[in-house]
Amino acid sequence: MKIEIDEEKCIGAGQCVMSSPETFDQREEDGVAFLLEExxxxxxxxxxxxxxxxxxxxxITVVEDH
Structure with a gap:
């Protein structure tokens, strides 16, 4: 699995961080999500x-391994 975040689309809602805090976090300055692990x-x-x-x-785009 590979994860990508489109920072232009991100509105900083934080649902990703609440769902998977080991994988996602948000920038302090604008709330945009970023990956802790790809x-x-x-x-x-x-x-x-x-x-x-x-x-x-x-x-968020998830690309599954094949």
Whole structure:
């Protein structure tokens, strides 16, 4: 799994951080999300998918391994 955040789309709602705080955080100055890890461990992947689904701006893209 690989995660991407479109910073231009991010509105700083923080749903990603609440869903998966091990993977996402927000910048202090503007609240825009950033990644703590681009490729999360298998046990964190369900929460990352949930975070992408909950993002109100659809700023998170999850690319699954094949």
């Amino acid at each position: 490729s999360p461990a298998p046990e964190r992947r369900a929460r990352v998918r949930e975070a992408a689904t909950l993002c109100p701006a659809a700023a």
